[in-house]
Each structure stands twice: as structure tokens, then as C-alpha cells.
Amino acid sequence: MDTEMLTALERAFSALSRAERETIIRHGVALRVADLQKRLFLAESKIRSFAERYQTTLEQLDAAGLPDDASYEMHEDYIMWHHWVTVAQKVAQDMQALKDIAQQGLFGAAIANVGN
DSSP, X not given: OOHXXXXXXXXXXXXXXXXXXXXXXXXXXXXXXXXXXXXXXXXXXXXXXXXXXXXXXXXXXXXXXXXXTOOHHHHHHHHHHHHHHHHHHHHHHHHHHHHHHHHHOBTTBOOOOTTO
């Protein structure tokens, strides 16, 4: 984002009342957490699907290594499995950061139960 635009946006946001800024941020946090919950559900579903298909966990597969006779599909799945684990970890971190904002509150006021 352009620095001039950011400054204009910051000025416009700062011009709002404290209560209005809190409301906007509270609603934004709630909407973002809802989006992240959907993405986490998708990632966890993909992870479970791979675990069921191969009857193992990614951690066990990493420790044992891919079988010598692993198919091309298994190699592709292995890469995607790692991808979805990374996505799930990142989304969980992002959700926690937003929940921390909600718990700490803004301007010293607590925002209750965002994303729970």
C-alpha cells in the first residue's frame, strides 16, 4: 500500500471516535477469525484425509521416509500434506494473535469472546 494512502487511511481512522474505532476493530477481528476458522477446517480436513488414505501421520511418514516403491501420487500427496500442515500451523498462529488482541482489548477495554 502506498505510504500516502496509508497515512490518509490512518488519519481518517484516527478521526473516528474511540468507541467507533473499537467497534470497527472488534468487528474486523471477528470476521477475520471466522474466515481463518474456515481455512483451518479445510486444512485439518485435508490433513485427516491424507492420514486416512495412508494410514499414518505425517510425523511418522517423515520419520520412516517414503517407501521405495512410493507412487508418483504418493510423492505429490506428501508435498501437499506438508503444505496443509504448514497452512494449519500458520492459520492457528494468526487466530491466536487475533484472539490475543480481543482478550487484551483496545485502548485498555476488553473485547469479549471473539472467535470462540
